[in-house]
Amino acid sequence: MRLEKIKQALSSLAVTDEIEVVKTIPAPPAAEGEEQAKPTEVKEKVPQLMLFTPDYAKKGFHLDVKVASADVVQAAQLLIDQEFFLEAITGVDWIKEGQIEVVYDFNHWQTLCRVVIRTRTDRSQPEVPTISAIYSGANWHERETHDFFGVNFTGHPDLSPLLLPEDADYHPLLKDFTA
Amino acid sequence: MSLDVIDKSLETFVLNLGPQHPATHGVLRVKLTMDGEYIVHAEPVLGYIHRMHEKMGENRTWAQFMPNTGRLDYLAALSYNHGYALAAERAEGIEVPERAEYIRCITVELNRIASHLLWFGAFVLDLGGFTPLLYAFDDREQILDLLESVTGARLTFCYFRFGGVYNDIDDNFITGSREFIKRLRSRMPMYHDLVSKNIILIKRLKDIGPISQEMCRRYGATGPVLRGSGVNFDVRKHEPYSVYPEFDFDIPVYTEGDSMARYMVRMDEMEQSMRIIEQGLAKLPEGPVMAAKAPKILKPAKGDYYAAVEAARGSFGIRLVSDGTNTPYRLKLRSPTFSNLSLFSEACRGMILPDALALMGTLDLVIPEIDR
Numbered sequence: 001m002r003l004e005k006i007k008q009a010l011s012s013l014a015v016t017d018e019i020e021v022v023k024t025i026p027a028p029p030a031a032e033g034e035e036q037a038k039p040t041e042v043k044e045k046v047p048q049l050m051l052f053t054p055d056y057a058k059k060g061f062h063l064d065v066k067v068a069s070a071d072v073v074q075a076a077q078l079l080i081d082q083e084f085f086l087e088a089i090t091g092v093d094w095i096k097e098g099q100i101e102v103v104y105d106f107n108h109w110q111t112l113c114r115v116v117i118r119t120r121t122d123r124s125q126p127e128v129p130t131i132s133a134i135y136s137g138a139n140w141h142e143r144e145t146h147d148f149f150g151v152n153f154t155g156h157p158d159l160s161p162l163l164l165p166e167d168a169d170y171h172p173l174l175k176d177f178t179a
Numbered sequence: 180m181s182l183d184v185i186d187k188s189l190e191t192f193v194l195n196l197g198p199q200h201p202a203t204h205g206v207l208r209v210k211l212t213m214d215g216e217y218i219v220h221a222e223p224v225l226g227y228i229h230r231m232h233e234k235m236g237e238n239r240t241w242a243q244f245m246p247n248t249g250r251l252d253y254l255a256a257l258s259y260n261h262g263y264a265l266a267a268e269r270a271e272g273i274e275v276p277e278r279a280e281y282i283r284c285i286t287v288e289l290n291r292i293a294s295h296l297l298w299f300g301a302f303v304l305d306l307g308g309f310t311p312l313l314y315a316f317d318d319r320e321q322i323l324d325l326l327e328s329v330t331g332a333r334l335t336f337c338y339f340r341f342g343g344v345y346n347d348i349d350d351n352f353i354t355g356s357r358e359f360i361k362r363l364r365s366r367m368p369m370y371h372d373l374v375s376k377n378i379i380l381i382k383r384l385k386d387i388g389p390i391s392q393e394m395c396r397r398y399g400a401t402g403p404v405l406r407g408s409g410v411n412f413d414v415r416k417h418e419p420y421s422v423y424p425e426f427d428f429d430i431p432v433y434t435e436g437d438s439m440a441r442y443m444v445r446m447d448e449m450e451q452s453m454r455i456i457e458q459g460l461a462k463l464p465e466g467p468v469m470a471a472k473a474p475k476i477l478k479p480a481k482g483d484y485y486a487a488v489e490a491a492r493g494s495f496g497i498r499l500v501s502d503g504t505n506t507p508y509r510l511k512l513r514s515p516t517f518s519n520l521s522l523f524s525e526a527c528r529g530m531i532l533p534d535a536l537a538l539m540g541t542l543d544l545v546i547p548e549i550d551r
Contacts, residue, residue: 057269058269058272058484059269059482059483059484059485060266060269060484060485060486060487061483061485064483080396080397083396085395085396085397085399086397086398086399086518087399087487087494087496087513087518088399088496088498088511088513088518090498090509090511092500092508092509093509103483103498103511105485105496105498105513107494109396109405109410109411109412109417112417112418114485116483116485134397135397135398135399136394136397136398136521136522136525137397137398137399137400137518137521137522139521140517140518140521148233161226162225162226163225163226163229163550163551164226164229165226172231172234173233173234173237173509
């Protein structure tokens with residue numbers, strides 16, 4: 001019930017990505033006396049709405065939504081309206097794709113419903129709007145993510161290093177970081 | 180008792196609390212802007228013992244990271260072992276034998292009592308009462324001896340394995356645990372008489388340091404802080420893991436939201452943990468303590484995984500991102516006290532300093548876990 005409600009609310013924000021799927025095309029039936037040809041496999045790009053309800057027992061969360069960076073604030077507003085609380089914010093460096101993913105974990109006090117909001121931003125100039133005006137706790141989580149990944153949370157009141165030294169100009173969780 | 184400080188143009192001064200102040204229990208620094216005795220603004224300064232556990236996780240195999248989890252919250256390290264083991268087992272799809280699950284719950288609950296006892300002693304010490312600390316440490320020492328006999332460590336445990344636990348418990352541990360529960364039960368009324376009903380303590384805590392539910396939601400506070408504000412949220416009941424559904428226990432909830440409520444939640448939780456241990460020891464099944472087919476080297480399928488446990492201080496979560504190799508691609512540690520401390524700045528505004536320190540005490544901070 002809770003899941004359906006939030007899923008519906010977030011579905012308008014979910015982005016549609018082109019994902020690669022492998023399709024198998026069966027070979028035409030062989031003529032008499034000939035050997036059966038093998039089916040051919042082709043990679044195809046198909047549009048896919050990035051909103052999933054994974055198997056909770058396997059994954060540990062109920063709803064996984066990818067939104068555009070600009071829509072993060074709106075998504076946070078939808079979640080707080082339905083009384084979700086923020087567990088954590090973190091990043092993942094996808095260096096091969098040249099992107100940084102920012103992941104938001106939400107949960108609910110009354111009904112178990114873990115919602116994951118994720119967004120991707122360009123690795124060379126990572127920028128995501130802040131949600132600290134909605135979730136006050138996001139202030140520190142975003143500062144930490146800025147420390148570790150260099151993500152610039154636009155509109156954040158104070159992005160000075162939280163866990164790193166005050167003069168730190170490096171971002172240790174980037175995959176190309178060397179001490 | 181708190182006053183709103185409105186006029187910031189009044190003469191204020193900056194007071195530095197910590198990083199080596201006994202009331203911060205570790206190396207936490209708080210920059211306080213004071214108007215006389217009243218706090219205008221408080222800014223916690225973190226990172227004094229930041230060790231970058233999350234990067235270490237990316238540079239070692241799944242199993243090699245287990246000792247790190249014992250070094251986050253050094254007062255209730257087994258919960259962190261448990262959280263990490265659950266996350267990795269979920270990713271790899273490992274089944275844990277029932278006996279091992281029971282042993283996990285029993286040892287984690289013992290560890291929770293030890294953590295709460297230390298908090299109790301140190302918290303009353305913060306408020307100026309020295310004696311309870313000596314009693315609480317005496318009790319806690321019994322638990323550490325018990326846990327040492329099975330895990331080999333007294334503080335930084337690395338007892339759980341993917342697929343079970345490293346060592347089976349023996350009869351000495353079982354009888355020892357039963358005796359300890361008997362002993363602690365007989366001492367709890369003394370603690371309540373000596374401390375909980377003490378008029379000085381009540382005056383210091385009652386109606387002081389209110390934290391509302393709405394504030395908890397915005398900051399993501401969990402654990403006794405949240406339950407002291409009247410929200411019945413405990414991961415053990417909310418998102419049952421291991422064999423917790425097999426146990427009959429209650430979640431203490433107080434609705435006042437003041438420092439006293441958070442104090443009472445922790446005192447009551449010790450009794451509930453004792454109930455879980457008793458039931459666990461009575462129901463303890465025979466069998467192996469390690470899954471027979473647990474792989475030595477983990478290579479979970481690509482993807483994200485999340486697992487959460489109720490640690491002594493709130494909901495501890497682990498987010499794993501696997502790329503299918505024998506090391507995690509990304510390993511995020513969601514620390515409960517990080518979120519709990521983040522509300523301190525807002526909650527203590529307008530309070531007098533000694534009350535703010537009492538409020539900070541009820542947050543039950545463990546700095547290595549905040550800094551990671």
